[in-house]
Amino acid sequence: MRDGRAVIEGLRIPIHSLNTLVIGSGAASLNAAVALHDRGQRDIALVTEDFEGGTSRNAGSDKQTYYKLSLAGGSPDSPLEMAGDLFRGGCMHGDIALCEALGSSAAFLRLAALGVPFPHDRYGGYVGYKTDHDSRRRATSAGPLTSRMMCRALTFELRKKRIRVFDGHPVIALLTAGRGAGKKVIGALALDARRSRGRRPAFVLFNAANIILGTGGPAGIYEASVYPESQTGSHGLAFEIGAAGRNLTESQFGIASLKFRWNLSGSYQQAVPRYVSTDSNGGDEREFLNPFFPDLGRLTTAIFFKGYQWPFDPRKVAGCGSSLIDILVHRETVVLGRRVWLDFRRNPRGAAGSFSFDALAPEARTYLEKSGALLPLPIDRLLKMNPPAVEIYRRHGIDLSAEPLEIAVCAQHNNGGLAGNIWWESNIRNLFPVGEVSGTHGVYRPGGSALNAGQVGSARAAMFIAARYRDDPPPVSEFLRTAGARIREKILLALAMLERKAAGATTEASALEELRERMSRQGAEIRDPKTIGRETSNAWRQLARLKKGLRAESAAGLAGAFKALDLCLTQAVYLEAIKEYLYRGGASRGSYLVIDPSGAAPCPGLGDEWTFSLASPGSVVHDGILEIALDGRGKPKSAWTAVRPIPTGEAWFENVWDDFRNDRVIR
Ligand SMILES: Cc1cc2nc3c(=O)[nH]c(=O)nc-3n(C[C@H](O)[C@H](O)[C@H](O)COP(=O)(O)OP(=O)(O)OC[C@H]3O[C@@H](n4cnc5c(N)ncnc54)[C@H](O)[C@@H]3O)c2cc1C
Known part of the structure; x- marks a missing residue:
C-alpha cells in the first residue's frame, strides 16, 4: 500500500493506494481479506466503522446454525442436492446455488481448521441436524455464538498475516469511473472518527483497484429489530453509484x-x-x-x-x-x-x-x-x-x-441485497458485495445458509480478484482527476451539515425515528398495496429534506449524519422494490403478509383489513427475480429477470483439467 496526501477544500487528506480494499469486519469481510492474502494478494487493507461491531460478532440464537454439505453418516448427499434445496426456496439463481453448495465443504472445513469448535464425533464426523427447508441433516452449530467464534478465528488469522486495519473509519462514499456497463469502482472516501476534532472533520481516501463490500444487512432501517445495535448497514453507498439490488422484498421477521x-x-x-x-x-x-x-x-x-x-x-x-x-x-x-x-x-x-x-x-x-x-x-x-x-x-x-x-x-435477516454474478462481482465492475449485503438468497432459505453464503461468496470474490484483477490502481493524480468532483461534493455536504444552525434543521435522531417507524409499519411483516405508494414517496421526500436540512453538531457527529442519509436512501430503494412487487399483484410469501381484499381473513375476529392470499407460482411476479437500480439521475428502475437454472451435465475430468491448466476456469 502506498500512502500519500492531498489538500481538498483546505483539508489535508491521506490517500492510500492499494489493490483491494475490504469494507467491514464481519465474518464475510474477514474471510475475504484472509482468503486474498492466502491467494498471494498482499496489497490489501480492511476498513471498518467499528471492528467489534456488526451482526456476526454480536448476534446469536439458541443454537446458531451453520448450514453445510453433509460430512458424516451414511445418508447420501451431494453438492447438486444441496444446490437443489437452496434453489427450491424460489427466486434464487441456480448457478449461484451450485457455487454455494460446491464451496460449502471447503469453507466449513477451513473454519474448523482455524479453530471454530464445530462438534465432531470420535471418528471425525461433523454430525448434523435438520434445519428449516433442509432435506438432509446439513446443519451444525458451535453454540449460541457460532458467528462470533468464526470472527474470532478469522481475526486471529488477519492479525497473523499483518493485514492493515483502519478501525473507526466509516466509509461515506464509493467512487467510480466510467458510465453504463463500463462503470467501475475505483475507491472510497471514509471519515476518520478518531482524527475528527471540534468542527473540523478528518477524511481518508482509498485509491483501490477493487472493493469487497461486506457491510452486512440493512438493520438500521427498522424500528423493531433483532440485529445488534452496532449493525446498521450501508446499502446506500452502493445504490448511490448504480449498483443493482436483487430480491430486496425478501427479508425475515420474527x-x-x-x-x-x-x-x-x-x-x-x-x-x-x-x-x-x-x-x-x-x-x-x-x-x-x-x-x-x-x-x-x-x-x-x-x-x-x-x-x-x-x-x-x-x-x-x-x-x-x-x-x-x-x-x-x-x-x-x-x-x-x-x-x-x-x-x-x-x-x-x-x-x-x-x-x-x-x-x-x-x-x-x-x-x-x-x-x-x-x-x-x-x-x-x-x-x-x-x-x-x-x-x-x-x-x-x-x-x-x-x-x-x-x-x-x-427484522432479523435480508435474503435479498446487492446483485452479483457467480464470482460475487456486482453490475459495477471491481465491486464485490459479500455476506449479507449480497442478495444471493431467494424467498425461503435453509436456516444457517446465510453464514455459508458469506464464507463461500467472500472466498470466490477473493479467488477472482487474485486471478484476474491483480493490477495496481492508477497514479494518485489520475485518481483525483477522475473522482475529484464527487469527493468535493461529499466534503462540501459534510461542511454544510456542520454549518447548519440548530433552528429549523433536522437531527440524526429525528431522521432515524421517522424512517424506522415508516419501515416497521409499511415495509416489514405486513404490507399494504393501498398505502405503499404514499409511503415510498414519503421516503424520497424525507431524503430530499435531509440533504438540505440535516445537521451535524460536531465533526464527530458526521458519521451518524451520513449514516442517516444512507439509511434513508436504502429505505427508499427497498420500499420501491416492495411497491413494484405489490403493484404487480405480488401476494403473501416468505416472511410477509400482503393485504388482499379478495383473500381470506387470518382468523375469525380479524376484520376485512387483514385479508390475504398466498403467492402461487406461474406468474412473472412470483417466479421472476426483481432487480432495482438507480439510473444516472437517481431514479429507480426495476427489471424482472428470469431465474437461471442449476447448471447440469456431468463435467468430464480431462476437459476440466484442460480448462484449469489453460486458465479458462476463472472468468
Ligand atoms: C439474531 C440473529 C440470529 C442469526 N442467526 C443466524 C443463524 O443461526 N445462521 C445463519 O446462517 N445466519 C444467522 N443470522 C444471520 C447472520 O448472522 C448474518 O447474516 C451474518 O453474520 C452477516 O455477516 P456479514 O459479515 O455479512 O456482516 P456483519 O457481521 O453484520 O458485518 C458488517 C460489518 O460492516 C461494517 N460496516 C457497515 N457499514 C460500514 C461503513 N459504511 N463503513 C465501514 N464499515 C461498515 C460493520 O461495522 C460490520 O463490521 C442471524 C442474524 C441475527 C441478527
Missing part, C-alpha cells in the same frame, strides 16, 4: 425481545409462556391472543410450535397456525400502539379454563413429557429444557423468573 435483542425461538416458545399486552405505561394488562383462538388448547399449541417455526410465514397462519401469533403481536404493537410481553412466571389463561398439558396437541405434549418438562410454570419448563436460555438473559440484567420480557416482531 418474535424477539427488545431490551436485550434476542430471538425467542426454540425452547422459549416450547415452554409455553403467557403473552400479554399493556398500555404504554404498563397498565391495562390483557391476554390479547385469547379472542382469536377457539380454545386454550389451540392457543398453547400455536405458541409451542412457534419454537420450531420461528420466522413469520404467511403459510403458517391459517387454522390457528403459529404465525397467527406474529400478526396479533404486530396488530397490538404497530396498529394499536400497545406493548407486548412474554411472561414466564404464569401460564396462559383462557376465558373458559386454565392451562392444561392435556389440551396441547399430542406432538407438543409428548415433547414436553420426553423432556421431563411437564412442570407447573413456563419458567420451570424453560429451566428444565434449556437453562442457558435463562442464563443469557440473566447476564443481560433480565431475570425471567421475576419480570416479563418485552417483545415485538423484529
Whole structure:
C-alpha cells in the first residue's frame, strides 16, 4: 500500500493506494481479506466503522446454525442436492446455488481448521441436524455464538498475516469511473472518527483497484429489530453509484425481545409462556391472543410450535397456525400502539379454563413429557429444557423468573441485497458485495445458509480478484482527476451539515425515528398495496429534506449524519422494490403478509383489513427475480429477470483439467 496526501477544500487528506480494499469486519469481510492474502494478494487493507461491531460478532440464537454439505453418516448427499434445496426456496439463481453448495465443504472445513469448535464425533464426523427447508441433516452449530467464534478465528488469522486495519473509519462514499456497463469502482472516501476534532472533520481516501463490500444487512432501517445495535448497514453507498439490488422484498421477521435483542425461538416458545399486552405505561394488562383462538388448547399449541417455526410465514397462519401469533403481536404493537410481553412466571389463561398439558396437541405434549418438562410454570419448563436460555438473559440484567420480557416482531435477516454474478462481482465492475449485503438468497432459505453464503461468496470474490484483477490502481493524480468532483461534493455536504444552525434543521435522531417507524409499519411483516405508494414517496421526500436540512453538531457527529442519509436512501430503494412487487399483484410469501381484499381473513375476529392470499407460482411476479437500480439521475428502475437454472451435465475430468491448466476456469 502506498500512502500519500492531498489538500481538498483546505483539508489535508491521506490517500492510500492499494489493490483491494475490504469494507467491514464481519465474518464475510474477514474471510475475504484472509482468503486474498492466502491467494498471494498482499496489497490489501480492511476498513471498518467499528471492528467489534456488526451482526456476526454480536448476534446469536439458541443454537446458531451453520448450514453445510453433509460430512458424516451414511445418508447420501451431494453438492447438486444441496444446490437443489437452496434453489427450491424460489427466486434464487441456480448457478449461484451450485457455487454455494460446491464451496460449502471447503469453507466449513477451513473454519474448523482455524479453530471454530464445530462438534465432531470420535471418528471425525461433523454430525448434523435438520434445519428449516433442509432435506438432509446439513446443519451444525458451535453454540449460541457460532458467528462470533468464526470472527474470532478469522481475526486471529488477519492479525497473523499483518493485514492493515483502519478501525473507526466509516466509509461515506464509493467512487467510480466510467458510465453504463463500463462503470467501475475505483475507491472510497471514509471519515476518520478518531482524527475528527471540534468542527473540523478528518477524511481518508482509498485509491483501490477493487472493493469487497461486506457491510452486512440493512438493520438500521427498522424500528423493531433483532440485529445488534452496532449493525446498521450501508446499502446506500452502493445504490448511490448504480449498483443493482436483487430480491430486496425478501427479508425475515420474527418474535424477539427488545431490551436485550434476542430471538425467542426454540425452547422459549416450547415452554409455553403467557403473552400479554399493556398500555404504554404498563397498565391495562390483557391476554390479547385469547379472542382469536377457539380454545386454550389451540392457543398453547400455536405458541409451542412457534419454537420450531420461528420466522413469520404467511403459510403458517391459517387454522390457528403459529404465525397467527406474529400478526396479533404486530396488530397490538404497530396498529394499536400497545406493548407486548412474554411472561414466564404464569401460564396462559383462557376465558373458559386454565392451562392444561392435556389440551396441547399430542406432538407438543409428548415433547414436553420426553423432556421431563411437564412442570407447573413456563419458567420451570424453560429451566428444565434449556437453562442457558435463562442464563443469557440473566447476564443481560433480565431475570425471567421475576419480570416479563418485552417483545415485538423484529427484522432479523435480508435474503435479498446487492446483485452479483457467480464470482460475487456486482453490475459495477471491481465491486464485490459479500455476506449479507449480497442478495444471493431467494424467498425461503435453509436456516444457517446465510453464514455459508458469506464464507463461500467472500472466498470466490477473493479467488477472482487474485486471478484476474491483480493490477495496481492508477497514479494518485489520475485518481483525483477522475473522482475529484464527487469527493468535493461529499466534503462540501459534510461542511454544510456542520454549518447548519440548530433552528429549523433536522437531527440524526429525528431522521432515524421517522424512517424506522415508516419501515416497521409499511415495509416489514405486513404490507399494504393501498398505502405503499404514499409511503415510498414519503421516503424520497424525507431524503430530499435531509440533504438540505440535516445537521451535524460536531465533526464527530458526521458519521451518524451520513449514516442517516444512507439509511434513508436504502429505505427508499427497498420500499420501491416492495411497491413494484405489490403493484404487480405480488401476494403473501416468505416472511410477509400482503393485504388482499379478495383473500381470506387470518382468523375469525380479524376484520376485512387483514385479508390475504398466498403467492402461487406461474406468474412473472412470483417466479421472476426483481432487480432495482438507480439510473444516472437517481431514479429507480426495476427489471424482472428470469431465474437461471442449476447448471447440469456431468463435467468430464480431462476437459476440466484442460480448462484449469489453460486458465479458462476463472472468468
Ligand atoms: C439474531 C440473529 C440470529 C442469526 N442467526 C443466524 C443463524 O443461526 N445462521 C445463519 O446462517 N445466519 C444467522 N443470522 C444471520 C447472520 O448472522 C448474518 O447474516 C451474518 O453474520 C452477516 O455477516 P456479514 O459479515 O455479512 O456482516 P456483519 O457481521 O453484520 O458485518 C458488517 C460489518 O460492516 C461494517 N460496516 C457497515 N457499514 C460500514 C461503513 N459504511 N463503513 C465501514 N464499515 C461498515 C460493520 O461495522 C460490520 O463490521 C442471524 C442474524 C441475527 C441478527
